[in-house]
Amino acid sequence: MTAGQDDIDALIEMMAKLPGLGPRSARRAALHLIKKRGVLLVPLAEAMTRVGATARECLNCGNISTGDICDICESNKRANGQICVVEDVADLWAMERSGVFKGRYHVLGGTLSALDGMGPDELRIPQLKDRIGAEDVSEVILALGATIDGQTTAHYIADHLPGITVTTLAQGVPVGGELDYLDDGTITAALNARKAL
16 A cells, blocks of 8 residues: 555544544545545645644533633623533534523533443533532523433432522423434423423
């Protein structure tokens, strides 16, 4: 194999590690990028370099941002006393895509799972408690997946937030469903019909 082929194989191997791409899909995507290198491959590589250099976790909520504090946390318009707790950044982006929630977020970084070694100390639950005290929070909305781990996490958080209204998403979220895979209308219905936990 030539050095050039090694580079292409390395690209395919890296792309195959992305969610939703196996070796065949990665190979097709890599070939498409190479064929369209001027309009796709080079701009993609440049964008990835920029994002690699600037993207970081928001120190406040855990969202991905290019600054230490994300735009949502910096916006005074979002300081309405509501914090929506999500499992990961993909769920935050799904909620934002729906356009219905106007408060702030808190990314846990996972859910409680004894099998995966994820206890309360591995999640961003202590930071959530700190924010509730510092940001005059009146309601915590738990927008966690309707999985066993998601519901266990929701109950754990609710039990450790005395004196705060804790609600959870309601109808429209199927059991075992994850927010990132739901359409905007379902997320909107679930948020609007949230219920006390």
